[in-house]
Amino acid sequence: MKALVWHGKEDIRCDTVSDPAIEDPRDAIVKVTSCAICGSDLHLFHNMIPALMPGDVVGHEMMGEVVEVGEAARGKLAKGDRVVVPFTIFCGECDQCRRGNFSVCQRTNRNKQLAEKAFGHATAGLFGYTHLTGGYPGGQAEYLRVPFADTTHIKVPEGIADETLLFLGDIFPTGWQAAVMAEVGPGDTVAVWGCGPVGQMAVRSAFLLGAEQVIAIDYLPERLSMAGACGATTLNFEEESVVERLAELTGGLGPDKCIDAVGMESHVGFSQPDTLYDRFKQMNMLVNDRAHVLREMIYVCRPAGIISIVGVYGGLVDKLPFGLAMNKGLTFRMGQCHVNRWTDDLLKRIEDGQIDPSFVVTHTAPLEQGPELYKTFRDKQDSCIKVVLKP
Amino acid sequence: MSLADKLSRPARHPGDPAVLESGPSSLGAADKAAKGLGWFSLALGAAELLAAPRVTRSLGVAGHEGLVRAFGVREIVAGVTSLSVDKRPGIWSRVAGDALDLGALALAFAGSRKKGNVALALAAVAGVMLVDVVTARALDRRHRREGPPKDFSDRSGWPNGLERSRGAAKDFGKPTAVRAPDAAPRSEASAASRQLEAIH
Numbered sequence: 244m245k246a247l248v249w250h251g252k253e254d255i256r257c258d259t260v261s262d263p264a265i266e267d268p269r270d271a272i273v274k275v276t277s278c279a280i281c282g283s284d285l286h287l288f289h290n291m292i293p294a295l296m297p298g299d300v301v302g303h304e305m306m307g308e309v310v311e312v313g314e315a316a317r318g319k320l321a322k323g324d325r326v327v328v329p330f331t332i333f334c335g336e337c338d339q340c341r342r343g344n345f346s347v348c349q350r351t352n353r354n355k356q357l358a359e360k361a362f363g364h365a366t367a368g369l370f371g372y373t374h375l376t377g378g379y380p381g382g383q384a385e386y387l388r389v390p391f392a393d394t395t396h397i398k399v400p401e402g403i404a405d406e407t408l409l410f411l412g413d414i415f416p417t418g419w420q421a422a423v424m425a426e427v428g429p430g431d432t433v434a435v436w437g438c439g440p441v442g443q444m445a446v447r448s449a450f451l452l453g454a455e456q457v458i459a460i461d462y463l464p465e466r467l468s469m470a471g472a473c474g475a476t477t478l479n480f481e482e483e484s485v486v487e488r489l490a491e492l493t494g495g496l497g498p499d500k501c502i503d504a505v506g507m508e509s510h511v512g513f514s515q516p517d518t519l520y521d522r523f524k525q526m527n528m529l530v531n532d533r534a535h536v537l538r539e540m541i542y543v544c545r546p547a548g549i550i551s552i553v554g555v556y557g558g559l560v561d562k563l564p565f566g567l568a569m570n571k572g573l574t575f576r577m578g579q580c581h582v583n584r585w586t587d588d589l590l591k592r593i594e595d596g597q598i599d600p601s602f603v604v605t606h607t608a609p610l611e612q613g614p615e616l617y618k619t620f621r622d623k624q625d626s627c628i629k630v631v632l633k634p
Numbered sequence: 635m636s637l638a639d640k641l642s643r644p645a646r647h648p649g650d651p652a653v654l655e656s657g658p659s660s661l662g663a664a665d666k667a668a669k670g671l672g673w674f675s676l677a678l679g680a681a682e683l684l685a686a687p688r689v690t691r692s693l694g695v696a697g698h699e700g701l702v703r704a705f706g707v708r709e710i711v712a713g714v715t716s717l718s719v720d721k722r723p724g725i726w727s728r729v730a731g732d733a734l735d736l737g738a739l740a741l742a743f744a745g746s747r748k749k750g751n752v753a754l755a756l757a758a759v760a761g762v763m764l765v766d767v768v769t770a771r772a773l774d775r776r777h778r779r780e781g782p783p784k785d786f787s788d789r790s791g792w793p794n795g796l797e798r799s800r801g802a803a804k805d806f807g808k809p810t811a812v813r814a815p816d817a818a819p820r821s822e823a824s825a826a827s828r829q830l831e832a833i834h
Binding site for chain 2: 464
């Protein structure tokens with residue numbers, strides 16, 4: 244089959260690879276009909292996330308048709324079912340899964356010992372990510388083996404376009420979880436850093452949860468126009484001061500809730516000197532992450548406010564003003580998305596017409612064009628915000 | 635399959651897809667050239683740092699070892715930058731470094747007792763500078779944003795408008811939704827899951 248394979252930094256190729264097969268009674272094989280390139284795929288593309296290896300199949304946003312089902316998954320899945328595959332693989336039975344904390348499932352990470360050494364405790368297995376999260380082959384491919392398939396799936400109805408449903412597997416519930424973790428509610432002012440696909444979903448989720456004012460922060464006009472389209476107030480940090488403008492928009496109080504949808508590779512520019520320092524240290528392997536957004540959120544957030552982090556961080560950060568956070572009494576919540584904890588509700592909202600996540604798709608192309616579109620997406624060429632690939 | 639793919643194979647699980655035939659890469663010719671120049675910078679920088687007396691002797695400018703070492707540090711910084719994802723500033727910094735090298739060698743030419751070697755070095759630097767400029771311009775063409783940004787102000791994502799959707803989920807369960815719910819009673823584990831539990 245054809246699949247997008249990581250061969251090294253910035254080197255992704257559309258290769259011919261061997262077909263997956265059922266390995267465990269709980270497995271299923273899915274014929275992928277649509278998959279997407281995620282912002283966090285770019286961290287892998289840049290080799291910023293440790294423990295990816297040449298030859299790994301990438302991709303963790305995918306959906307398709309079930310073509311083969313293992314014996315133990317047959318009660319829950321059948322050939323021909325249309326499913327979105329969540330990026331977190333979960334067993335549904337361990338203590339964390341029974342609490343709904345699927346992204347920290349205790350049993351699906353098949354490189355558990357490696358992860359325990361690196362993180363202290365193993366987190367869930369993830370598709371197409373690092374070997375610290377199990378090294379499972381990803382879904383930017385024609386076929387995908389889904390382990391623990393009896394639980395790791397979201398059944399979706401026919402009659403709704405792939406582009407509307409595909410993002411249930413990651414960016415929509417991730418943006419939603421960001422807003423829920425921030426406890427967004429009526430009357431709130433919410434500031435969202437980063438208007439990439441997850442930021443766009445977080446902005447809309449904040450509105451769904453009743454926020455009065457949502458402020459979307461980025462520097463790319465196309466992303467700001469998309470955020471503005473849904474009613475957000477936009478803030479271009481290359482044209483105005485984030486600190487001053489947020490103070491102005493909140494009567495000097497600061498946003499009640501701050502959402503980081505940027506993560507470890509925040510924009511580097513002369514207007515924000517700390518980003519140059521971060522980039523220098525990151526380039527020389529002295530830190531993993533560029534923490535500009537974290538610093539800014541801690542500084543501007545209203546005292547006793549909430550900071551919600553869904554942007555991906557990889558390891559060590561530097562110069563984090565934790566004293567400010569402590570003295571301001573800020574609450575931090577963060578994490579990889581517990582996808583299936585939210586998807587029944589979100590699918591219903593799509594079916595009810597409350598939201599159509601397909602608004603975010605800017606590029607659709609065959610899988611073979613994936614390598615070039617990684618570059619297009621990374622370089623933000625052609626106003627690219629979200630790429631959907633068709634195997 | 636590349637050597638790196640083969641070496642990483644033992645760390646992968648037996649059923650995982652293996653590369654049978656490699657396709658086109660996201661790396662363009664300019665990216666590959668930048669990578670080569672980055673490694674060249676590191677090697678040259680290391681040589682200038684570690685063998686400065688030999689460099690100055692061969693150019694007939696003994697006594698300027700400190701300057702050569704400083705140029706070595708500059709080369710290493712340019713090399714690290716060129717090998718990073720920020721390769722465009724890395725290669726352009728190499729071009730600036732080439733100009734500095736040419737200036738320094740031109741000055742050295744007048745006072746050197748080994749003018750032939752200095753002339754050779756000048757020619758080499760000029761050649762490398764040409765490669766650097768061609769690569770830097772190719773990288774600019776390949777990676778720059780072109781054309782005006784698109785306007786997506788018609789993409790709200792609200793099929794029925796903002797006012798119908800704003801607050802549609804306000805009864806979602808804040809703030810308990812973010813708290814870990816009590817553990818549900820353990821369900822009867824399947825044979826497969828009991829087997830897995832035994833393994834872990």
